[in-house]
Every structure is written in structure tokens, then in C-alpha cells.
Amino acid sequence: MEQKTDRVIITVLGKDTVGIIAKVCTYLAQKKINVLDISQTIVQDFFQMMMIVDQTNSLVSFEEYVGALEALGEEIGVVIKCQREAIFEQMHRI
Numbered sequence: 001m002e003q004k005t006d007r008v009i010i011t012v013l014g015k016d017t018v019g020i021i022a023k024v025c026t027y028l029a030q031k032k033i034n035v036l037d038i039s040q041t042i043v044q045d046f047f048q049m050m051m052i053v054d055q056t057n058s059l060v061s062f063e064e065y066v067g068a069l070e071a072l073g074e075e076i077g078v079v080i081k082c083q084r085e086a087i088f089e090q091m092h093r094i
Contacts (some may be wrong), residue, residue: 006056007036010069014078016047023076024049024069032057044054047078049088052085 012024017034028035033053040049042086066082073080 004063006054007052008033008055008062009083009085009088010049011081012047012049012050012051012054012073012078014047014073014076016042016045017077021049022075022076022081023072025053027065027072029052031059033065038068 009072010024012020014020021038025035033055034057035051035053038049039051040047046063053065055065058065060068062084069080069082
């Protein structure tokens with residue numbers, strides 16, 4: 001069974017433009033953060049993406065790439081949020 005301790009949920013929301021997925025995935029690949037699952041939707045002109053990533057082999061700390069992705073989001077006009085999967089699951093338990 002896959003260990004979930006190093007998995008992170010990343011969400012991206014904003015106005016749709018060319019290259020959002022490419023820029024986010026390029027950053028993650030450069031930092032050796034593996035994309036395990038990805039879902040994206042465009043409703044009219046609005047873009048939404050949710051990713052599950054594995055940070056086991058990351059070259060940077062969680063805090064460092066959270067800040068870098070938030071800055072990247074500002075640069076490309078979207079909001080990028082990261083949350084550890086364990087915390088995400090606890091918040092959504094009934």
C-alpha cells in the first residue's frame with residue numbers, strides 16, 4: 001500500500017490562459033516533486049486544477065515550494081494553494 005505521508009494536494013484557480021499546467025508542472029519537475037494525479041477543468045473562462053503530488057524526493061522543503069508556487073501563481077495570474085494530504089483528509093472527515 002502506498003504511503004501517504006509525503007503526498008500534497010495542490011489547487012490552482014484563476015482565469016484561463018495558455019501554459020498554466022506547463023508552468024506548474026515544470027516547476028514541480030525541476031524540484032523532483034512527482035505528479036501522481038491531476039484533474040483540470042475549464043468553466044467558461046475560469047481554470048481549476050487539482051493535483052496530488054509526492055514530495056518524497058523533493059530538492060526543497062515543503063515551505064520553500066509552497067512559497068515558490070504562490071509566487072508563480074501571482075506571476076501567471078492564478079491562485080496556487082498547497083496542503084499536506086493528511087491535513088486535507090482530516091479537514092474533510094465527517
